[in-house]
Amino acid sequence: MNKQDHQITGRLHSIESMGLVDGPGIRTIFFLQGCPLRCLYCHNPDTQNPEGGKIVTPSDILKLAKRYKPYQGDDGGVTFSGGEPLIHGEFLAESVKLLKENDFNICIDTSGYGQKKYYKEIFPYVDTILLDIKAFSEQAYLDMCSVQQKPLNDFMNELENYGFHGQIWVRHVMVPGYTDNKKSMQELIKTIEPIQHLVERLEILPYHTMGIDKYKELNMPYLLENVEPMDKEKAKEFEVYANVLLAEQMSKDRIDLKEKQDVGSSALESNVSLEEHNKIIGSFSNLPLLQHINSDILADIQHNLVVKKLEKDEILFQSGDDPNYMYIIYAGAIKIFNILPNLKEQIFYIYRKDSFVGGHNLLSDSKYWYTGEALMDSIVIAIPAKIFNTYFANKKSVLKEILSQSFERIRWAEDLINRLATINSSVKTAGLILRLAENFGIKKNDQIQIPMKFDRAEMSNFSGLTRDSLTRKLGEFEELGYIRIENEILTILNFDALESYLD
Ligand code: SF4
Structure with a gap:
């Protein structure tokens, strides 16, 4: 037979x-x-x-x-x-x-x-x-x-x-x-x-x-x-x-x-050279969050800011920490995650350049209920709570920016819930690629390229799939001509095909 x-x-x-x-x-x-x-x-x-x-x-x-x-x-x-x-x-x-x-x-x-x-x-x-x-x-x-x-x-x-x-x-x-x-x-x-x-x-x-x-x-x-x-x-x-x-x-x-994981993150100190510190702080006032803050105030507070370089996997703050700083991501990316009761890590957000984290915690004086860790080598600017409360918390433009990012984060969380709730692995994989494209994609010759700065374990966690299933699905998408993965770059070749999974 x-x-x-x-x-x-x-x-x-x-x-x-x-x-x-x-x-x-x-x-x-x-x-x-x-x-x-x-x-x-x-x-x-x-x-x-x-x-x-x-x-x-x-x-x-x-x-x-x-x-x-x-x-x-x-x-x-x-x-x-x-x-x-x-x-x-x-x-x-x-x-x-x-x-x-x-x-x-x-x-x-x-x-x-x-x-x-x-x-x-x-x-x-x-x-x-x-x-x-x-x-x-x-x-x-x-x-x-x-x-x-x-x-x-x-x-x-x-x-x-x-x-x-x-x-x-x-x-x-x-x-x-x-x-x-x-x-x-x-x-x-x-x-x-x-x-x-x-x-x-x-x-x-x-x-x-x-x-x-x-x-x-x-x-x-x-x-x-x-x-x-x-x-x-x-x-x-x-x-x-x-x-x-x-x-x-x-x-x-x-x-x-x-x-x-306990690395003690309550007292931060700058760990860059003076030259680097000045260069980074010099660009501080250009951040979208701070555009409407009076330049005299910004000049006054610059010496209170901490510039911290983080290596990949280094923890910035962790669940249960007091809100001592608001962090602005100057370079790299910070992943926000929690360890669920089933001991699995669940990533909620990934913040990249110019995003910030911790503003809500300072406003409501509530402890972090998640952990922030560098997804790659990164640099953050930390604004101490006292400076934030004195100069930023009463500024309409800052509050508006925090609110508008909150809206985006709720959308992201809803998207994550949908992705985790769906059982179909094609839908989960397509959803993940499109989300990464929106946040990390670079447009090049009518195509979108996503630098693969995350390892497969992080991607599988984010997609709600096992590493094997995700690898298999990415391979299938490559065979179907939807994507190409080469030299650590994922290029979307057929955007419509990926979107059709989410319709
Ligand atoms: S079916 Fe098999 S496993 Fe189940 S109780 Fe009977 S002998 Fe045990």
Whole structure:
């Protein structure tokens, strides 16, 4: 059979059209057949045999998903469960791609065991993973599920490298006598450390005995016969305890990260030569922000200004700092970002020459809630709070300029929200290129050139895509003739094509 004739198929055990607990909103759940695990408490043993079920193609899945789409509403979507859906690697990769092209929200309920070679084709399309953590040590995994724990650990460590950028709901079935104790909850939190920044929900599901009859029908021994169902309220208490532990662990990591960044930015000193200082300050009065300020005042305050050279990645101020200065960017660019609760860096703005930052904080006397860091080698002029409050804060022209930049920043923030909210990677990439063109583009021979002064990690952060997806998309745009990237310069060759993604 050649490649074209090769038909991709999977095995479908059953469908649930209105699932309410297996992912966000109302879900159409496809239970796939076959599972490499043998959990003692499995209440769907009929899904374990890899030879059973009905043979279906990815198009069959799409057709069925479309049929149930009206039930899914705005928040719901499709969930693949099992058995273990990841053992149907090729089929699942094709199915999630088809579903995402048709705008379905996708969730995978997995134990983390499957056909690894397809993961890079599957996970970029997945919005939510329901990750079942069965036990917390090699021996406990062998005892509970007859498999090793290592593949699950590898799965968690590599998940983001597979292109996953969604959320995770961690689940653990609590069986009395096995993990219904605080020590186990501590081990659970330790186990999920590699993925904790992606965890949106942590659930402890009480063990129940509703699947026992299936074992009788299938003539299979049920090894937990003498174990009582888990008390639901007790399970809830352990769930609360585990969530508190998770929050503590994440908060500790955030503090560690913040301490690493702590460079103390409250007292600034000029670090340029006198000659450079005079040259830079000499051009100070030409800044758009200061054009209407009386020249005598400007001459008077010049010796109070600080000129600071920053190296790439050097921090200017950080979240929580008092507003001691207003900064005007004289050369280079400053990125404004925050570390989100999921420990990821999110860039909000990039300020370039003649922009300013900190004016709002001085006006409202509010601390920074974000960090400012040099995106490249840069120079800033710092106006101390006292000078700002005495000479600028009561000037209509300065306030007007601050307001007008606020408007532009709100527009930028709205654009960022849109970019992050959209799932389509072409839209995100086109939006990012056009935004960078607006802020950093240089017109040359009817074309717009953007100097690529940001690395791929920063661009991917800004676009809301993983680095791999962004690189792939930029490559695709180059092949389509929309852009050219050469010698660190991105040239837009087809502006209309990029704009059409945003229409
Ligand atoms: S992973 Fe799920 S389907 Fe597989 S044996 Fe365990 S409980 Fe059953």
